[in-house]
Amino acid sequence: MxxxxxxxxxxxxxxxxxxxxxxxxxxxxxxxxxxxxxxxxxxxxxxxxxxxxxxxxxxxxxxxxxxxxxxxxxxxxxxxxxxxxxxxxxxxxxxxxxxxxxxxxxxxxxxxxxxxxxxxxxxxxxxxxxxxxxxxxxxxxxxxxxxxxxxxxxxxxxxxxxxxxxxxxxxxxxxxxxxxxxxxxxxxxxxxxxxxxxxxxxxxxxxxxxxxxxxxGGKNPCIMDETGFSPEAVREIVWGKFLNAGQTCIAPDTLFVHESVYESTLSEISAALSEFYGEMPKESKDYARICHAGHFQKLLRLLAQGKARIGGAYDADDLYIAPTVLTDIQSGSPLLEEEIFGPVLPVIAYRDLESLLDQGTIQRDALVAYLFSKNKQHIRLVGSYMRSTTLSVNQVIHHGANPRVAFGGVGRSGHGxxxxxxxxxxxxxEKTDYRAYRFLHVSDKYSPYTDQDMRIVRRFRKWLL
Known part of the structure; x- marks a missing residue:
């Protein structure tokens, strides 16, 4: 300008x-x-x-x-x-x-x-x-x-x-x-x-x-406990993660899966990706591209931080990154610290929900937290742990499209x-119009104050102030 x-x-x-x-x-x-x-x-x-x-x-x-x-x-x-x-x-x-x-x-x-x-x-x-x-x-x-x-x-x-x-x-x-x-x-x-x-x-x-x-935005955690697994739940997560090639501020950022359903979840993710985008996602008319080269390079750096269990292919000329699932994430990896904002889904197994939360791996003030569970105690636990303005249970993305739901962040995910x-x-x-209609003059509020004034205030404070 x-x-x-x-x-x-x-x-x-x-x-x-x-x-x-x-x-x-x-x-x-x-x-x-x-x-x-x-x-x-x-x-x-x-x-x-x-x-x-x-x-x-x-x-x-x-x-x-x-x-x-x-x-x-x-x-x-x-x-x-x-x-x-x-x-x-x-x-x-x-x-x-x-x-x-x-x-x-x-x-x-x-x-x-x-x-x-x-x-x-x-x-x-x-x-x-x-x-x-x-x-x-x-x-x-x-x-x-x-x-x-x-x-x-x-x-x-x-x-x-x-x-x-x-x-x-x-x-x-x-x-x-x-x-x-x-x-x-x-x-x-x-x-x-x-x-x-x-x-x-x-x-x-x-x-x-x-x-x-x-x-x-922020690193929106998605947790699937042992009661929350189903093929339909996995399809929901895959849809929300890879919508717009992952470039959605409320997309599930990282998926934490109970160890008892870990392999089943990975299998269902692979099946859902094939169903949504075919065996060659690059040729799918329903799969987006990365918006610009700078963001593409950032995502390539994150791709190298884990093992590509699914996907991993990319084409710089086309700004294409395949729907990718990463496993074997090392402690301290940027994948656990930075918002991914792309078609890269780290999947991490956990043994106990309380221990997972105690580790501090999950960003408490993310824009939204997702939980797939039928366990009321787990829902309460995650709800009390997270500082995010929204906890979405057994559903992703949809709350952001509902005008009845306030959309906003807290802490690192924003404010307001x-x-x-x-x-x-x-x-x-809020603007206030304050008006007083006087019908009796009260002089006890003016100085000099007396002990009698104090006694009146104590007795009639609700009507005086």
């Missing part, structure tokens, strides 16, 4: 903020209209969206529609249906000694929100937070990923045709553009991406005391949550 473009962006931000100051907070009707415009933009250009996503990610059309366009349409419809009840003010009245206290609270938008989105779901992760921000009454500037150029270009073109820049605008560019954007005085920043970049965004925002919501009502709450703050 050159100086001219940066100056134009600063002017746009000032225009958005001035626009809000000169107008009242958008009504529920206006917010719904904006969201329905967004829905129409998705529906009218569905084919173009899918083609752009497939071009960027080389994903199957089914995944491009289902996990990008369809998810956004469902979210918009749910938010529009619920928005009136969410925005309804809460009122209370209290009788005090000498006056009546009236309190009215409602959510107020921050103002103008900067959304920095990643490449792995380039449309969904750009617009999903925008839906929450608009529902809360904000204006938005979206910075999509430069690693998804086709989707980013289409997003910029169609948003500019659909919305005035005072409401919603898209700015394209690279890392330097993102750095320049975070230096501007936005009222809130929403970032989805790596932990390293998330720290940099937080540090920059802290200079201006700008609130930040971070979605950073969105989707549905959680998003509406995250992009605003």
């Amino acid at each position: 050159d100086d001219r473009e940066f100056s134009e962006l600063r002017e746009l931000l000032e225009k958005q903020q001035t626009y809000r100051l000169r107008r009242s907070v958008p009504s529920v009707k206006e917010r719904k209209q904006t969201l329905l415009q967004l829905k129409r933009m998705l529906v009218d250009h569905e084919k173009a969206w899918v083609e752009a996503i497939v071009s960027d990610m080389r994903r199957p059309t089914f995944e491009a529609f289902s996990f990008e366009v369809a998810l956004l349409l469902n979210e918009i419809e749910y938010v529009c249906k619920s928005l009136a009840s969410w925005t309804k003010p809460e009122r209370s009245r209290q009788f005090k000694f000498g006056y009546i206290e009236m309190i009215r609270t409602k959510r107020s938008p921050y103002g103008t929100v900067l959304i920095i989105s990643p490449w792995n779901y380039p449309l969904q992760l750009a617009l999903m937070p925008a839906i929450s921000a608009i529902a809360a009454g904000n204006r938005c500037v979206i910075k999509p990923s430069e690693y998804a150029p086709a989707t980013s270009k289409l997003l910029r073109e169609l948003v500019s045709l659909t919305f005035p820049p005072e409401i919603l605008t898209v700015v394209t560019g690279d890392r330097d553009t993102a750095k320049q954007l975070t230096a501007l005085p936005f009222d809130m920043i929403f970032f989805t991406g790596s932990q390293e970049t998330g720290k940099a965004v937080s540090q920059q925002a802290a200079k201006q005391l700008t609130p930040v919501l971070l979605e950073l 949550a969105y989707h549905g009502k959680a998003g509406f709450l995250a992009f605003g703050y």
Whole structure:
């Protein structure tokens, strides 16, 4: 971004903020209209969206529609249906000694929100937070990923045709553009991406005391105990892991399997992969590719950290890595420390669940924890051990598509949550209208204080304060 473009962006931000100051907070009707415009933009250009996503990610059309366009349409419809009840003010009245206290609270938008989105779901992760921000009454500037150029270009073109820049605008560019954007005085920043970049965004925002919501992913553990094994359970895990070639922030990162079902699980994984992608996954139209060369090289380094029990093939020219299962992982391996974010599944046997948790191998503040079990005690144990915001039992991925489930991290996986009502709450703050109607003058609260004043306060404190 050159100086001219940066100056134009600063002017746009000032225009958005001035626009809000000169107008009242958008009504529920206006917010719904904006969201329905967004829905129409998705529906009218569905084919173009899918083609752009497939071009960027080389994903199957089914995944491009289902996990990008369809998810956004469902979210918009749910938010529009619920928005009136969410925005309804809460009122209370209290009788005090000498006056009546009236309190009215409602959510107020921050103002103008900067959304920095990643490449792995380039449309969904750009617009999903925008839906929450608009529902809360904000204006938005979206910075999509430069690693998804086709989707980013289409997003910029169609948003500019659909919305005035005072409401919603898209700015394209690279890392330097993102750095320049975070230096501007936005009222809130929403970032989805790596932990390293998330720290940099937080540090920059802290200079201006700008609130930040971070979605950073993490090493999502998937545990299968002796009661949770079944061919259907394994198919579920394989589907969730290798969806989008593993480039999903809530994909199972590492599979921990009870030793009594370890070999059976490996056998079923092999069968499921053959069923899903055939004997030659590279030729399958349903198997995606790695998004860019830098990430491909990182995954190659992780591939060398274990024994390829299944898969292991790759093609740098095609950015292809076969669905791979690694075993014989050495203690201290980067596979146990770094988020994989690719089609590489370490499978580790364990003997006792409590001992497994005590080892500290599992990242407690992952974005989500998966457990396949029928044992209620094990479910309680894992639930109490994990600090992640979600424990998903006998299912993977689906919670992230449900607008009734808050989506967010804690600790190393981020902080704050969105989707549905959680998003509406995250992009605003509680504003209070406090009023007192006095009918009796009480002078005992004023100094100088007496012993009698103290006795009155002790006796009538609930009505005085």
